[in-house]
């Protein structure tokens with residue numbers, strides 16, 4: 001069953017956040033002090049998250065990515081993933097993680113039926129990594145990447161947010177990793193998530209990132225997979241991994257958007273940067289599958305054509321990325 005929104009986009013992908021808590025504090029995502037602890041019951045139970053997954057699959061969603069906050073810090077996550085992976089109609093189950101707990105958990109995640117891991121990693125230098133994440137340990141993440149492959153996963157895809165003056169000197173080092181380690185790299189434009197009136201100073205466009213790579217390498221275009229969404233993908237000839245560019249801010253992004261999102265507090269969103277959201281809790285407590293499906297369908301049919309961020313003139317919306325799940 002094909003699910004199409006009112007702008008003709010095929011919507012096949014749900015990003016489902018299981019927590020807003022995290023064991024890191026990346027400065028572009030979370031406030032230094034973390035997020036305020038929610039009152040009991042504010043975060044959806046695994047049973048409720050599964051009801052949402054089932055409703056989404058029932059209406060044509062084929063891929064689910066589990067995100068957060070940091071999904072691996074939530075107790076019981078492996079058993080939940082194992083239940084999701086067995087749902088009829090789900091063709092692809094993926095997880096995005098900061099990788100800090102991956103070394104310990106990779107084998108269990110593989111056995112649970114997770115098919116693909118994305119690991120967020122913005123620097124290959126310990127000091128810069130610690131600065132960006134406000135305390136994260138790069139060695140643990142690198143050990144996690146290795147453990148993932150040992151467990152049987154294909155080389156994890158690396159999500160890398162490039163910020164001018166912080167890690168833009170590492171663009172080529174990351175590109176090299178597609179040759180040396182076989183990881184695919186997704187370069188993501190820095191987005192104004194945490195309130196910062198001068199956020200543009202970090203901005204570096206996907207076009208400039210590509211240009212810097214092509215100063216050293218020839219790139220060939222890669223065909224997009226069915227669930228690829230709004231990234232432009234390339235490959236250095238002979239590399240196992242690909243290089244993707246997500247121009248979330250600078251352009252040509254929204255027309256290929258294929259996803260909806262649900263936060264860990266049950267807010268469904270058609271667009272990361274939109275204020276529009278639907279509270280799913282009334283359809284979960286008590287469960288009403290029909291109304292839940294109708295609410296998700298409404299999110300698809302009212303999905304905005306495009307977001308309103310641009311390097312000039314963006315008025316900041318008050319949310320942190322860790323609450324929506326990236």
Ligand code: SAM
Pocket residue numbers: 022028029067068069070071096097098118119120159160161188189190191192193194321322325326
């Ligand atoms: N904790 C997990 C992680 O870091 O992979 C999953 C949640 S995190 C919110 C999901 C993705 O959002 C990460 O790849 C992160 O780099 C990205 N992200 C967070 N804030 C961002 C920002 N301001 N601009 C661009 N990407 C951002």
Ligand code: SF4
Pocket residue numbers: 022023024025026029030068069070098120321322
């Ligand atoms: Fe945590 Fe991921 Fe946000 Fe970093 S990007 S603070 S790891 S949720």
